[in-house]
Amino acid sequence: MCGAALEIRAGGAMCPNAHAFDRARSGYLNLLLSNRKQSKEPGDSAAMMQSRRAFLQGGFYGPMADAATAAVVGAVRGRAAAHVADLGCGEGFFTARIQRALAAQGSATCYGIDISRAGIKMAAAGERTVDWVVASLHRSPFLPRSLDVVLSVFAPIDAADARRIVRDDGALVTVTPGPDHLDALRALIYTRVKPHPETPALMAGDTLFEQTAATRVRYPIVVDTPPQIMNLLAMTPYYWNISEATRARIEALSRLELTVDAYVSTFRPA
Ligand SMILES: C[S@@+](CC[C@H](N)C(=O)[O-])C[C@H]1O[C@@H](n2cnc3c(N)ncnc32)[C@H](O)[C@@H]1O
Ligand SMILES: [Zn+2]
Numbered sequence: 001m002c003g004a005a006l007e008i009r010a011g012g013a014m015c016p017n018a019h020a021f022d023r024a025r026s027g028y029l030n031l032l033l034s035n036r037k038q039s040k041e042p043g044d045s046a047a048m049m050q051s052r053r054a055f056l057q058g059g060f061y062g063p064m065a066d067a068a069t070a071a072v073v074g075a076v077r078g079r080a081a082a083h084v085a086d087l088g089c090g091e092g093f094f095t096a097r098i099q100r101a102l103a104a105q106g107s108a109t110c111y112g113i114d115i116s117r118a119g120i121k122m123a124a125a126g127e128r129t130v131d132w133v134v135a136s137l138h139r140s141p142f143l144p145r146s147l148d149v150v151l152s153v154f155a156p157i158d159a160a161d162a163r164r165i166v167r168d169d170g171a172l173v174t175v176t177p178g179p180d181h182l183d184a185l186r187a188l189i190y191t192r193v194k195p196h197p198e199t200p201a202l203m204a205g206d207t208l209f210e211q212t213a214a215t216r217v218r219y220p221i222v223v224d225t226p227p228q229i230m231n232l233l234a235m236t237p238y239y240w241n242i243s244e245a246t247r248a249r250i251e252a253l254s255r256l257e258l259t260v261d262a263y264v265s266t267f268r269p270a
Contacts, residue, residue: 005143008131028124028132031141032115042136043116049091051234053122056093058228060221060260065094067217067264068153068175069101075149075171075266076108082148085111085165087137088155092123092130094175098151099130113137140165149173163208163269171266172209178216178261182236185258188250189238209267218261229256 006013012022013029021031032042044052076082084102086095089112102108110130114120117134124132135141138158142165150162153175162172223229233239233250242250 006141024121024124026121026124027128028120028134030117030120031133031135032117041117043114044090044119045116046118046122048234048239049116049119049122051231053091053093055228055231055235056091058223058231060223060232061093063219064175064217064260064262064264065097067215067262068094068151068173069098071173071213071215071264071266072098072149072151073101073105075173076102076105079148080106082108083111083146084108084149084151085113085140085142085147086151086153087113087140087157087162088152089114089123089132090116090119090153090155092119092127092132094151094153095123095130096127099127103129111142113140137161145170159206159208166269168269171212171268174263174265174267176263176265178218178263180218180259180261182232183259183261184256185232185236185238185250189242189246208270210270211265212268213266215264216261217264218259220257221260222255222257224255226251226254229253232256 002015002017002019004015004017006015010023012020014020021029023029072084076084082102084098086098089095092112095110095112099110102110112120112123112130112132113135115134115136120132120134123130133141137156138161140161144164145167147166148170150166150172154177157174166172223232230251
C-alpha cells in the first residue's frame with residue numbers, strides 16, 4: 001500500500017500506482033502484503049477466534065455490546081451515509097451487531113479491520129453487509145478524515161492513526177476492561193488479583209482526543225459448561241501464560257461466576 005486512494009471493485013481493489021489486491025472468495029479484502037508482516041499469521045489465531053465466537057454467541061457480552069452499539073449509533077445520529085470502522089474487529093461479533101443497528105437507522109457503511117486473516121475469514125463468512133479487510137490498525141487503509149466513527153473493542157489503539165482517519169467532527173468509541181472484568185477467572189490465575197486500571201487507560205497521555213462520554217457496564221454472569229469456561233479462557237491473553245496445573249484446575253470447573261466490567265467511552269478530536 002502506498003497510501004493512494006484505492007478503487008474498490010467486486011474482484012478486488014487497485015490504486016493509481018497499480019497496487020492491486022484480490023478479493024477472497026468469501027468476500028474480504030487482504031491488504032496485508034506478506035513483506036510487511038512481522039510473522040506468517042499475525043494477530044489472533046483461528047483457534048482463539050473460534051473460542052471467541054462460541055463464547056460471544058453464548059450471549060455473555062450482550063449488554064456490553066448493546067452499550068457499544070448505543071454509543072456508535074449516538075455518535076452518528078443525524079448524519080447521512082455514515083462511515084464507521086471497527087479496528088481490531090476479530091471475528092466481527094461487535095461489528096455485525098453495530099452494522100445491523102446502523103442499517104436500521106438509515107444508510108451506513110461499516111468496515112471491519114483486523115490483522116488476523118483467520119478472524120476476517122470467519123467474519124466474512126457470517127455477515128456480508130460489512131466490508132471486511134485484513135490490515136493493520138497501525139497503518140489503517142483509510143484516507144485522512146474519512147470516517148465518522150472509529151471503534152475499538154478490546155483491541156490495541158493507535159491514537160495517532162485513529163486521529164488521521166477520523167473526521168474533525170467524528171468520534172472515537174472504545175470498549176476497554178473495567179477494574180473487575182473477569183475477576184473470578186483472574187483470581188484462578190493470579191494469587192493476588194491485580195485490578196484493571198480504574199479509568200480507561202487507553203488514552204493515557206494522549207492529547208489528540210478528549211473524552212466526552214463514558215459508561216461503565218458491569219454485571220454478573222454465570223458460565224456453567226466446561227467448554228464455555230475453556231472458550232472464555234482461550235479468548236483472554238491469560239491463556240498463553242498459565243501453567244499446566246492452572247489450566248487443569250480451570251478445565252475441571254463446571255461452573256464459574258464472574259463479573260463483566262467494561263468502559264464504553266466516546267472521544268472527540270481535541
Ligand atoms: C481481544 S481481540 C478483540 C476482538 C474484537 N474486537 C472483539 O471484541 O471480539 C483483539 C484483536 O486485535 C487484533 N489486533 C492485534 N493487533 C492488531 C493490529 N496491529 N492491527 C489490527 N488488528 C490487530 C487481534 O488479531 C484481535 O482480533
Ligand atoms: Zn498503491
